[in-house]
Structure formats: structure tokens, C-alpha cells
Amino acid sequence: MRRALTTLAASVSAVGMVLVGAAPGTAFGAEVPAATAALAGTVGTPLNAFTDQSGLVTVSVFTHRGTPARQHWNNETITIPDPDMIAIGGGGTATNQGAGALLTASYPNADLSGWVVSSKDHVNKAPHELVTYAIGLKVAGMTRAELAASVYVGSASNYGPHPEAEAGIPSASYVLVGGGFKIDWSGAGNLATASFPSSASSWKARSKDQGASSPATLHTYAIGLRRSLPVGAVSTVIAAAAGSQAAHPTATAVLPQGYVLTGGGADVHWNRAGNLLWKLEPTRTSTQYFIAASKDHGHSDPSTIDVYAVGIRLM
Template identity: 40%
Template sequence: MADHVWDSFDASGNILVSVFRENTPTSASIHIDHECEVPDDFVVIGGGGDNNAGAGAFMFASYPRDDLGAWRVSTKDHLVSSPHLLSCYAFGMQVHDMTKDQLLSAIQVTNATGLSAEHPMASAQAPLGSHFLIGGGFRVNMRPGDPGNLATASYPEFDQEWSVKAKDHGMPSEATMTSFAIAITRQLRTESSGTLNLEVGFSSAFAGPSDHPVATAILPFGFALTGIGAEVRYNEPGQMLWILRPQKNGSTPTGYGVSAISKDHAGFPSHDILKAWALGVRAVGPRG
């Protein structure tokens, strides 16, 4: 059973995004598609992961389950043994006076897979005109037996596009990568036939150059947290994404965002820059 961590409301009080966390029961060198499920009356619209690895364990997946009932995260050590516990975070959304099925019909997830490469990348686009991009995720599709390919970026590159990147490290390893773009309709029609007009908010922040940069981005006032992302801006040998978790500062509607961490690894020093993104949504204008 997932733990309820905290709630994120928009300024209107109509939109609730609750953060849930599911921890692995035991340490392992690799965790594949560890899930955090949300309660039945919520819809998953975002998520992230956190691990306690000493030498280092890195993310190679963070994406929604097809039914939007859970978020999935995958991590692994690389070159150096580092058994670790993993926490998966899921962001579950509810909208006042809307059923779950109505909200599900308002959310659309698109995905795109790039070419196989040692430095794979992909971009998925949200529907133009009808929807807002509110988050995204990634999955590195590694070949069985390969040393491994690890995420370096998962972020909103443009207003409607979610871009993802990964790399091998120390040993050649090709893979493909899948990007997931999560979007919501620009208006929500409630059970009582009222209409909520939506507005999206973004925040970003840089950290580094450092061997372990930590970047924290907090949303503007009144936005409920829907998505988190980060991009390592590196020179070879480069760093990989270590932690991508939701952040709450205080108890006001200005306190929701993301804390992202990347790191170098295994005798390959690399001082790099990390950029983090937080995405949110709020209801604006008349209702009813």
C-alpha cells in the first residue's frame, strides 16, 4: 500500500494533486518497473523516484502505467555494485465535481521511441491546440545482457513536447528510448455542467557545475504540481540522473516543485550543470 505524502491544491480549490510513495521492501542492484499505485478515485498524471545508493544507482525509467493507475520507476547500479532501496512517487489528480472516468477522458498520453544508439533520445508531442502539456516521463529500452544505458534528461523542451535522453557510461551499450508526454484538455466540464478553464505554469532552476549538482524548482503561486523533469548539461564522460522527486516547501500554494540530483560515477570525474523543471495547472476564470 502506497503512503500518502502530501497534497497540492490549485488556488481555486477545484484541483487536487496528491503525492503518494511506494518503497521497495528490500535492497537490490536493479529495480525494474517498481510501481506506486494511487487510490481508485485518482488519476496518475506524474511521478518520480529516489534511491539511497552509496556508490551510485541511476534512473532508466520513470513513466505512467497504461491505465494511469500507477507510476513506474526503474533504477540500477553500474560498473560498481550498489544494492539500494528505491522510492517511487506517483502524482494522483482529482477535480471537484468530476468523476474519475470524466477526468481520464480529459487526459491524453502520447509516446514516441527514438533510434537505437549509445546516446539515445526521443521526443513525444502533446496534441496541438486542444491540450496543455502538464508532464512527462521516459523509459530506456535496454537489450538483455548489455552493460546498461542510463537517463540524462526528461524535460519539457517546448510548450507541447517532452524530450528524453540517455547515455552509456564507461562501456559501449546501445539502446532505444521512449518519451511519454502527458496532456490535459484546456477546459474541464464538471459533473454539474460547469466549465473550468485551465492555465499551466512552469518553473525551472539551474545547479552546478558540480560533481553532484542539486537543482530545486518551485512553482508560481496557485498551481497544483503535475509534472517534474531534469536535464544534465554535460561534457563527456558526463553525469546521469540519480534522483527526481517532488518537493514541498512550507504549507502555502507556492511551495510545490521538484528536487533533482545528478552525479558522476565510477572513476569518471565530471563537473556538470543540471536544470530542473516543475509543471503545474490551475483553474482560472468563471466556473459554472
């Protein structure tokens, strides 16, 4: 049964983040694959900027379109040009045109300077341009080094044809502000069906092979920010939206006023052959939202999708 989807903000200084609607890790950086630190990145172009109700927290969404079109995009890294910002979230958009191409990774790089996205076509050729996104975060009164030291990235991994993994953060000290995933696939390939906040302190991802046996290792990442920063206590919110059943379902979760977007995700409720994520996209406009979309592939499987937007503000 699908969860009821609503929105609620909670001051984490007292009661912690509350997720309505919709594995331990270590300190920042230790659980993100070390290889990502060395990946060459492309500097993103800013799309917008938002400030929370305190006036101290600023986020911007940066984007890059990878060209020319190719069948597989592996570890496409978008970096943030603002020296005061860390990458706290992101996403990617492949395509649902023609045969379509699907997402296989969306996660932070090792030093929080950017976001890493991968995609691939599957069985049928579908060269595509991959649009990548990174959400930059800065806090007035804190240096980038201080802010990065206030982030915790936990991880968990699992292997199989339909792997699922759930990563957590230490909820006594940190609040959940986002998450991501990476699929280490070979052969035919294994494709994402979910990457979303599964509780107040955990992030879950799922993936599956499609039409041909292809087990893979799925890595899931949960991103946390200290509950108490030198400039104030952090309050968080998760907005959720449900997409109607369709061959290519989509939904948009919109943040309430006063918060700034730090992450987002989606959970596809597929039934038979499978329905796969091709879009995880933070806001491109002056409204703060997170949009996600999925598609059946090769075989009909109308499905539903739940989409989440994660935001913070200082109290």
C-alpha cells in the same frame, strides 16, 4: 549555451501554455506500453495534498520505499489509493551513496492508476532501496473516468548508444502537464541524463551508455490535459531552476502560488564521460516543488543541471 531560466504562467484558454526557461502521439493509453497495465503495484502512502486557487483541483504526492535493497529495480509500480484520482506525474530516487545507482525509467502506467520507476547500479555493485512517487490528480465536478478521458499521452522512441526522443501532444486541444521516459536496455546498461519539457507541447528525454558500449531504445512520453474541462479552462506554468556545476549537481524548481504540481523533470548538461540522473522527486513537504539530482559515475565529469516543475490551475 544554456537557456535563461525564468517562470511564466499563461491562460491556455486563449494563448496556450508558455514555457519560459528552460512527435505526435495518439489518445490516452495507446502509446504507453501495454505491459504496464498488468504490472502489480504497491499502494503509495500520501505525503501531502494541495488545492489550486479555484478550489476545484487537488493533487497529492504518494510514496513507497522498495526494500530490501537490490542492484536492479525493474518496473517498480506505485499506485494511487484515492479512487477519484488519476496518476498524472511521479518520479523516483535511487542513490548517490557509494558507487551509486541511476534511473532507467519514470513514466505513467497504461490506465493512469500509478507510476512506474526503474533503477540500476552500473559496473560497480550498489544495492539500494528505490523510493517511488506518484502524483495523484482529481477535479471536483468530474469523475475519475471523465478525467482520464481528458488525458492524452503521446510517445516517441529512438535507438542508439546516446538516444534522444521527443514526444508531443496536440497543442490545439491539450496543454502539457508532464512527461516521462523508459529505457529498454540490455548488456551493461544505458542510463538517463534528461527528462524535461522541451517546448509548450513536447517532452524530451535522453540517455547514454557509460564506460562500455550498450545501445538501447529510449521511449519518451508527453502527458497532456484538455485545455477546456467541464468545470473551467486550464492554465499552466513551468517553473525552472539551474544547478551550479558540480560532480553531483542538484536544483529545486518551486511553483508559484495558486498552482498545483502535476509533473517535473531535469536536463543534465554533461561534458565528457557523463553525468547521470539518480533523483527525480516531487515535493515531500507542504511547499510545492520538484527536485532533481545527477552524478558522475566512474569518471570525473562536473556538470550542471536544469530542473523543472509543472503546475496547473483552473481559470
